[in-house]
Amino acid sequence: xxxxxxxxxxxxxxxxAFGSQAVxxxxxxxxxxxxxxxxxxxxxxxxQSGHGAAALLLLGLLDADTTLWMSESLAQSDAAAWLRFHxxxxxxxxxxxxxxxxxxxxxxQSQTQGHGQGQDxxxxxxxxxxxxxxxxxxxxxxxxIEVQSLQAGASGWVLQGPGIATQxxxxxxxxxxxxxxxxxxxxxxxxQGVDVFLTxxxxxxxxxxxxxxxxxxxx
Amino acid sequence: xxQSFDKPATAPANPRAEWMALLARAPLPLLEQGLADHTxxxxxxxxxxxxxxxxxxxxxxxxxxxxNLGEMTVTRCALRLAAANTSDPALKDTPxxxxxxxxxxxxxxxxxxxxxxxxxxxxxxxxxEQRLLAxxxxxxxxxxxxxxxxxxxTKVDFLTVAREASGGDEEExx
Numbered sequence: 538x539x540x541x542x543x544x545x546x547x548x549x550x551x552x553x554a555f556g557s558q559a560v561x562x563x564x565x566x567x568x569x570x571x572x573x574x575x576x577x578x579x580x581x582x583x584x585q586s587g588h589g590a591a592a593l594l595l596l597g598l599l600d601a602d603t604t605l606w607m608s609e610s611l612a613q614s615d616a617a618a619w620l621r622f623h624x625x626x627x628x629x630x631x632x633x634x635x636x637x638x639x640x641x642x643x644x645x646q647s648q649t650q651g652h653g654q655g656q657d658x659x660x661x662x663x664x665x666x667x668x669x670x671x672x673x674x675x676x677x678x679x680x681x682i683e684v685q686s687l688q689a690g691a692s693g694w695v696l697q698g699p700g701i702a703t704q705x706x707x708x709x710x711x712x713x714x715x716x717x718x719x720x721x722x723x724x725x726x727x728x729q730g731v732d733v734f735l736t737x738x739x740x741x742x743x744x745x746x747x748x749x750x751x752x753x754x755x756x
Numbered sequence: 757x758x759q760s761f762d763k764p765a766t767a768p769a770n771p772r773a774e775w776m777a778l779l780a781r782a783p784l785p786l787l788e789q790g791l792a793d794h795t796x797x798x799x800x801x802x803x804x805x806x807x808x809x810x811x812x813x814x815x816x817x818x819x820x821x822x823x824n825l826g827e828m829t830v831t832r833c834a835l836r837l838a839a840a841n842t843s844d845p846a847l848k849d850t851p852x853x854x855x856x857x858x859x860x861x862x863x864x865x866x867x868x869x870x871x872x873x874x875x876x877x878x879x880x881x882x883x884x885e886q887r888l889l890a891x892x893x894x895x896x897x898x899x900x901x902x903x904x905x906x907x908x909x910t911k912v913d914f915l916t917v918a919r920e921a922s923g924g925d926e927e928e929x930x
Contacts, residue, residue: 543852546834548802622803622834 567743
């Protein structure tokens with residue numbers, strides 16, 4: 538870290554113990570109720586770039602023994618310096634080495650159409666990430682993906698699987714066009730596979746590898 | 757970073773590195789005295805004082821293989837000097853003070869970081885240089901002189917022995 542990034546550094550949690558516990562609670566809740574939209578408690582000072590909910594989630598989950606890969610736009614920003622300073626995590630340049638990934642929302646959401654709408658073109662595919670092994674499925678990557686909006690609506694996805702009583706509906710904007718295909722592949726690898734959090738600036742949704750996603754037309 | 761403490765560099769390359777090293781070795785009374793009214797201010801914490809262990813590495817003679825000397829207790833903190841109004845845009849320009857000090861004294865780490873932040877402010881530097889850094893330099897220097905004098909009392913001159921040995925070697929090799 539250089540003196541420049543230190544100069545614009547902001548503090549982390551207002552209260553480290555309570556703040557990180559609240560974030561951890563949200564992460565647990567999100568993964569045990571896939572597709573449920575949760576609001577992240579915002580009791581911290583946040584960097585300017587990146588979604589607040591994503592930054593807080595990583596601030597709560599990372600420590601000095603974890604590796605993190607970030608989208609190009611985030612890796613150059615104050616968010617990277619902020620996470621490095623407060624968690625001591627190791628930033629890696631190869632997505633396959635990372636235990637946690639932070640994928641930024643694309644800059645030009647309005648212009649891109651169809652394929653990769655609103656998505657950073659440099660996102661690695663889920664298949665490229667760490668999946669763990671059959672003996673240690675816990676050694677897989679956790680992926681935090683920033684999206685444009687999250688809504689509980691019937692016209693989007695229908696989620697099924699452990700943690701969902703019958704079915705859960707979710708409408709997501711700002712993901713890659715082939716995300717559903719990638720997800721079906723990821724789900725098929727069980728017990729291996731990556732877990733995903735989708736975030737907006739204030740909300741979080743968990744998608745553990747056990748969740749099946751169907752388009753509402755198919756269901 | 758490996759550093760020799762008994763032989764200070766002839767010209768400190770980075771003045772901030774020099775004053776941070778001085779502040780880390782400062783006794784608390786000297787810090788309190790030198791900072792005067794700044795000791796009472798409540799800083800804006802970036803990282804509250806936290807105590808942990810650090811591995812100290814050494815090299816024999818400053819040039820041999822690196823080895824782990826042992827762990828030491830270190831307290832560190834980072835802060836920004838308190839501004840009257842937190843939404844002030846000028847806040848971004850107030851320097852960040854950082855301190856890493858030996859031991860578990862949180863107050864020492866805090867005051868060292870306050871001093872580091874103040875010393876980066878051009879207006880404060882001349883005052884603090886005179887009131888804080890000069891006494892600290894004298895203190896560190898006095899400590900070194902005292903240790904040096906103690907060590908000197910045990911010094912043995914091996915000059916004669918060395919000469920005989922080297923003379924013998926020459927005869928054997930010729």
